[in-house]
Amino acid sequence: MKVLVIGGGGREHALCWKLKRSPSVNEVVCAPGNPGIKRDARCVDISVEDIDGLMKLAADEKPDLVVIGPEVPLVAGLGNRLRDEGFAVFGPDKAAANLEGSKSFSKRLMYEAGVPTARFEVHVDVNEAVDTIRSWGAPIVIKASGLAAGKGVIVARTEKEAIDAARDMLAGNSFGDAGSQVIIEECLVGEEASCLFIVSGDTILPLASSQDHKALLDGDKGPNTGGMGAYSPAPCVTDEVADEVLETIARPIIAALKKKGAEFIGTLYAGVMLTDDGVKTLEFNVRFGDPECQPLMSRLKSDLGEVLLAAAERRLDGVQLEWEAGTALCVVVTSDGYPGNFDKGQVIGGLDDMEAAGALVFHAGTAEKDGMIVNSGGRVLGVTAVAQSVSQAQRVVYTALEKLDWPGGFYRRDIGYRAVAREESRD
Known part of the structure; x- marks a missing residue:
């Protein structure tokens, strides 16, 4: 089948990379894509905010499946318009995407559904x-x-x-x-994890667990970012925790959306905190996490195209996912200065050398200039590896990063440190 992927970040590169390797897929088209995605898909330069342009692209390409990666077109209602034209779409409609588009809506829906979360108030x-x-x-x-x-x-x-x-x-x-509008919340204390689900109506299929490092600096210090690295699986998400998240968080919130007339088809991302009082919800997203998507796609053995099409066509029931053993770990390389101001257009070298050292290099904020790869955004690369243990995956990634030739690049040196400490305590 032909798959059209909407987006141009690290998440979409990981999706295109996996779809290209899916036996059910013979062509991948991506809009707008990026220089890394060009190796795995045919890229068409249309912004994710250009809803009319994306609709015309879908009409021209006639894909068998459209996968909407980022939140912006989902909140803008791209899923609705594509379904109205008869396309199979993986990504929720506008009403369900409001779960991410409005934190005030999301928090109030959690309260109505009895989903455990922090005490909050909404203020204007x-x-x-x-x-x-x-x-x-x-x-x-x-x-x-x-x-x-x-x-x-x-x-x-x-x-x-x-x-x-x-x-x-x-x-x-x-x-x-x-x-x-601002949300004021009590500050929860505990370990954070990312629990993602493929959802198709009443069918909820858990993905492998993962853990994201959102703080900019080592030791989870500094300002929050879009994510500085992630790994999968997350040892803190035991089978018991995973069941608790499914039954007390995922199922109730999907049911609450359905009561409001919003059927969910796509990825539900539950950011959770493991507290002394049980698992509590930090936030919901309505798409694959970035950078969690990179290690998840690196570990997934199942045919991604078949799974996403089954969800889009409301026949997900009975689908099982297979995963590679071991751990996948991704370190995000940012432009120095992110999440504040930073310079763009800096030449990035050493990408081939990093892959030769055993890493997968997923592109996010990159562009091409005079035949060279340059930085064009805050989060620029997702350097990823799969190994038997988290410490081995960490070692492969950081050894590969020694090959990076970009003085303006910045990355944390401790991604996966909690899982590594758990491994060492068992040895």
Whole structure:
């Protein structure tokens, strides 16, 4: 079959890479794609925000399946329009995508559905937000309600930091319209994990567990980012934890959406915190996580095209997933200065040498200039490896990264450290 993938980041590179290797797939088209994706798909330069352009592309290409990678076109209703034209689509409609598009909607739906989550309040008035912050005290979490590319969350250690963040968001300085509402949450303590599911109506198929490192600096310090690295599986997600997430989080939220007339077809991402009081939900996304998608696709043995088409055609029931043994680990290389300001157009060398050292190099924020690969975004590369253990996968990736020739690149040196510590404690 022919598959059209929408998006141009590291997640979409991993999806295109896996789809190209799926026996059921004979052609992959990607819009807009990136220089790395060009090795695995035919790229067409149409922005993910150009909904009319993407509709015309689908009409011209006539794909058997459309896979919508990022949240922006999902929230804009691309899934609705494609289904209205008769396409098989993997990605939720606009009403279901609101689960990610509006954190205030998501938190209220969690409350209605009885999904365990942190105590919260929604504010549009800065004075009321400040009163809540002073009443609750710090540490406290401030979130922009709208889409903010994974960066709209401030874990404030002091009341002043929280008040400054809320004021900045509500004034429109930090995240524009995304911050016109802010969520104030209690700060949960525990270990964070990512639990993803392929959903098709009432059928919910768990993916392997993973863990993302969202903080910029080693030791999970510094500002939140879209993700600095991830690995799969996550040892903290035991079979018991996985069952708890499925039964107390995934099933209730999908049922609650259905009650509102929103049938979910696509990937449900539950970011969870393993607390002393049980598993609690941090956030929902309505697509594959980035960078979690990179290690997940690296470990998946099943035919991805068949699985996603089965979900799109509402025949997912009975589908089983097979995974490679061992661990996949991905380290994200960013432009120095991310998540703040950074320079673009810097030449990136050593990519072939990293792959020769045993790593998969997934492109995210890259572009081509004068025949060279240059950085064009904040998160630029996802350097990934699969090995028998997390420590071995970590070693392969960081050895490969020694070949990277890009002085303007930055990456954490400790991705997977919790899992490595668990391994060492068992030895």
